[in-house]
Amino acid sequence: MTVKPSQNRRISTRLLQLKTAPTTPTTSSPWNTRLRELANQSLFTEALSVYREMLSFGASPNAFTFPFALKSCAALSLPFVGSQLHCHVIRSGCDPEPFVLTSLISMYCKCALIDSARKVFDENTQSMKLSVCYNALLSGYVLNLRYCDAFLLFGKMRELGVEINAVTMLGLIPACAGPGYFWLGTFMHCCCVKSGLVVDLSVANCLVTMYMKCGSVDYGRRLFNEIPEKGLITWNAMISGYAQNGLATHVLALYREMKTCGVLPDAVTFVGILSSVAHLGARSVGCEVEQQIAANGFGRNPFLSNALINMYARCGNLKKARAIFDCMPVKSVVSWTAIIGGYGMHGQGEVAVQLFDEMIRSGVRPDSTAFVSVLSACSHAGLSDKGSNYFAALEKKYGLQPGPEHYSCMVDLLGRAGQLNEAWELIKSMRVKPDGAVWGALLGACKIHKNVELAEIAFEKVIDLEPTNIGYYVLLSNLYSEAKNLEGVSRVRVMMRERNLKKDPGCSYVELNGRVHLFLAGDRSHHQTVEIYKMLDELENLFEELGGSNRIDREKRSEEKHSTGMAMHSEKLAIAFGLLNTSPGTEIVVIKNLRICGDCHLFMKMVSKIVDRQFVIRDATRFHHFKNGFCSCKDYW
């Protein structure tokens, strides 16, 4: 705004200044200071109102104003305000200023207007020499997933001899951070070593992250070990990298190491740790993290709240998960997804569905993952109509592409409801290649509804995709034995032997008086075995008297006793044991692998109708360390 304010306006401005804030200046520098402070504190909305206020008071923005105003626009993703600012920049004549130029490019990139950014870059001859402008545009290309353009620009920089510095690398390396980009990543690593830029801690951190995102955990760790003076971000990069790769035990070990090195964790560290705590059930660490969060005042961090919701939901404490969720001032899709998934995991599909609808009403747009959590909740709770509607809305209403993960939920949903042919037709209609989970869901449904022919088709496909997943062999073998097809049973056995696959029996745990008791499927070694099986018999009789729908189960169980391929479900043993050893009105904590067995919820629902106990389920999908039947109750949930 170089237009000189009229005399009248100047007078009125003066008056206003006297009335409201006696210190309100018409020179730009105090405004700039205020604007910079706000922008640096990430108070972008406030920063932009200061900019507007500044204009209304007749102060002229200059090269020290625009970078911060543009940064705020970029952060809030306001392309319209951004291009207005661009006009102001041109009018003020400070567009060739490097500060302003890079801010403009960066703003357009962050608002996804990459072509406008390129235009700014190309129109200024000045920018062709400046490394900073190249860096801004290059990181913008990567941000907008245009990796080819980014590498072309990188090539041009090398060709023209433009300075390549640490920031150039920081922009480019994330383009190699994905499965399949590993070799490109190692090339970038080599470039950094040759140019000596690896000594820059930021660059090294970035490379560690890149390797972890490629799934090359060993390379990441090796580089991590080579960094002489690790910073907090270095530790965080490694910890979250392990967490992303599902290496929960490594996460906890590294956290311990970090503490012995005297590095203080921050909110980001805790996010990585919490997801591992949730998967492992490492209670002592969970409690410690909880205290640390309270002590450090990280309570308001939305990422941390999401991680806490997930942890409590997985560990069976839905009440606490819900309390955190309800307290969040701004709930993102991730927060909703976490709580919906939590209810879904515990068989409370109705609540999950209500929450999903509430999310949409509150104006949060569901993403692909949110649909996965609501669809899986529907399939666990048998809400087939609801699920089908959501599946249709996914594409029609929200323009999302259904992936194999959505199809596997739908196949599970239809399959459980007995619509096996519909499920098969759905698979055939898929535009993306079905993965193991899709065929596995069909196989699981065939097992429930005893359809041997279709099961054989599904089995062939799933084994082709996941040849070492024992669960599928067991499913088919059990189906064969139910159908009294002994030849089939032995055929599957031979396949397993040939592929050197050892069958791990399914297992469940019950927590009782601070001790965790492990039950294997078909286990008869427990000292209360006789009582447990008696209790299960009694329960069956009660079910029959009440509804009589469990006859099939009874038949199945009589076979279980004799056939070698079948075994009494571990969670039934665990539940019976819990009933035997608790008094009415208490809570029984059942820890089991939620991924494999969905019938568990049904059984628990029926049991809780006739006995005065509350069941809490904890997900043990990743309880690897329990495999040998050992666990220490002090350290684990």
Added chain:
DNA sequence: ATAGGGTTAG
């Protein structure tokens, strides 16, 4: 001015 770490399902 440009940059590095974070949540979600199966």
